[in-house]
Amino acid sequence: MFTSHRPSRRAAGVAAGLLALALAGCTGGTSVGGQAAAEGATGEDAGLGDVTGDIRLSFWGSGLRVEKTNGVSDLFTAANPGVTVTPNFTDFSAYFQKLNIEATSGNMACVVQLQGRQLNDYASKGLLTDLQPLIDSGAIDVGDIPEDVLDTGRGTDGKLYEIPYGAAYDAIMVNTTLAEQAGVGLPPDGYTWDDFVSYLQRAATGLPEGVAAANLGGTLPNYFIEYVRAHGEELFEDGQAAFSEDRLVEFWEMWEQLRQAGVTTTAQDEAAEPPQVEQSYVATGRSMLDNKPGNQLGQARGALAGAAPGQELTTVQLPSGPDGGSGTVLFTSGWSIPTSCDNVPTAAAYIDFWINDPEANKLFASNNGANTNTVQLQAQLEDPALDPATRQALELFQQIVEDEPPTVLYPAGYQANFETAFTRAYEDIALNGADVRATAQSFIASLNSALAAAQ
Structure with a gap:
């Protein structure tokens, strides 16, 4: 069953304080690949190339969530020989404290998990890559994500910084x-x-x-x-x-x-x-x-x-x-690529795999929000073993999307x-x-x- 996070008052306050300290004066270091993508290049200019080497994956979760996320990563590396994915996770209450420290040191993972409510705390500081060039080049396919859902990953400047995979x-x-x-x-x-x-x-x-x-x-x-x-x-x-x-x-x-x-x-x-x-x-x-x-x-x-x-x-x-x-209003979780990432091709391929691979989606099974990919969501709903409460939650999500839910773009702070x-x-x-x-x-x-x- 997927979960929704309503941050505690203490967690929000601590995260805010750390972010202010971590990002004060920060302009966001960039790698060659990340800088090209952030500036709107496409194709090879956007950092596309061989899907190989190591990437780190930063996410929140514990127990079953971690098992499922690592399982998707294992499927990705099996499909891409020469690639390794190193997990970097903690529980939700501590996640943003850790991420803020990594941001100020220029050490964010190549793929980081974010929500729309915190997205602009990072995008507004130049820390995240505009993902539209990677979509335009075909590196990330979002064709099965409804536009209203995809828009929840946009910054206040209109650029797409997060590919939402789960919607609460x-x-x-x-x-x-x-x-x-x-x-x-x-x-x-x-x-x-x-x-x-x-x-x-x-x-x-x-x-x-x-x-x-x-x-x-x-x-x-x-x-x-x-x-x-x-x-x-x-x-x-x-x-x-x-x-x-x-x-x-x-x-x-x-x-x-x-x-x-x-x-x-x-x-x-x-x-x-x-x-x-x-x-x-x-x-x-x-x-x-x-x-x-x-x-x-x-x-x-x-x-x-x-x-x-x-x-x-x-x-x-x-x-x-x-x-x-x-x-x-949808509250989505998704994947972003920091501008400091030095392996954009593999990071983009990982996000594309997560969003579109049937086996990966069957394994993760909407564990952190209803699956935003309409094809993969329908496949989950067609499973006769799906429990009634999850079925109700997913079917209601389908109705919400059909009714064109409004988008909220949350400012930094x-x-x-x-x-x-x-x-x-x-x-x-x-x-x-x-x-x-x-x-x-x-x-x-x-x-x-x-x-x-x-x-």
């Missing part, structure tokens, strides 16, 4: 048993945010004592990102917040109205909720629904079977905007300065009674100042 996403996880008991069933296809609020209000009147219609969502930065994009607005432009103060006030006031009416969990309960999905309120029968990564359905179902036998969970897309625009601050700002409102508009004004001003400093 948030979904509305619904306890179908409680929803039927409350007389509301599942939200209908194409429901809007206004419909969502009405749905929760109706459900609250028919639920058992002690069960909330929803977990309080005002602290979740992803919820807000998805709310903004569903309404057709950009999150960031030119390294600054592009969402309006009014939109942020609207979002927080929506959750405050639901909280004060008793439709959601209390602010105290939400703050005390354990981070593990197995102990979350939706997975233990204390709330009818919540925003959760779609890939956590299997874990949540297992927990609910023990906590409330007979109750069932499923996932649906997030609400649409008033004009029907999708609000489900996003991870360090948005998510934790957003959570704390709403907690100040819900727990301490802070004024919503004043809090929104302060949050945006502080965010823009921090983002400007990170450019």
Whole structure:
């Protein structure tokens, strides 16, 4: 089962501090091959040549993830005699600390794993190669990756710095048993945010004592990102917040109205909720629904079977905007090539193999996000042994892609300065009674100042 990472407040803060120290004044050393690719050359000028020699591969993971990744590397080296792939991995919480140290010393691996949320912390410092020339030359084939998915690997300058291979996403996880008991069933296809609020209000009147219609969502930065994009607005432009103060006030006031009416969990309960999905309120029968990564359905179902036998969970897309625009944002993981790489031909061949080889994709089996290659994803879905929760997660991903999900390009400094601050700002409102508009004004001003400093 694939996993989605919501970085902890501590991890985000430590990574931000290390990145600032590591990249201060860094212009990014380049090799001959990497420099040519970064400057937009193609063919042999882009560093293409014999696929041979050693490359290092930098990724996060443990246990099964490491076994599967090393297994793909073994398949690649078997198909390319004379090539070796040296793994360089750690768990997610320590990964970016290590990567930042390697970046400042010019010692990044030739293939590094990144997510869109951290991509521009490196691309904006000139540390990553523009991969479009390698696509144009035929070294990397992305023909089976939908454009909306591929675009999640772009920097704020529009260049492609990451080839996404796995896509995570948030979904509305619904306890179908409680929803039927409350007389509301599942939200209908194409429901809007206004419909969502009405749905929760109706459900609250028919639920058992002690069960909330929803977990309080005002602290979740992803919820807000998805709310903004569903309404057709950009999150960031030119390294600054592009969402309006009014939109942020609207979002927080929506959750405050639901909280004060008793439709959601209390602010105290939400703050005390354990981070593990197995102990979350939706997975233990204390709330009818919540925003959760779609890939956590299997874990949540297992927990609910023990906590409330007979109750069932499923996932649906997030609400649409008033004009029907999708609000489900993809959070992709993918491969990048640093400009310091001295073996671009082999690095490009490795990424191409990972994306397109059937045996490699069968082995990895969407272990870090739904397979972004539509052909390989369909092959996985056609496996009769695929477990029901994974099938639901992958099929919902297919629906999301069909609905043309909006893209968010995160500026340098996003991870360090948005998510934790957003959570704390709403907690100040819900727990301490802070004024919503004043809090929104302060949050945006502080965010823009921090983002400007990170450019």
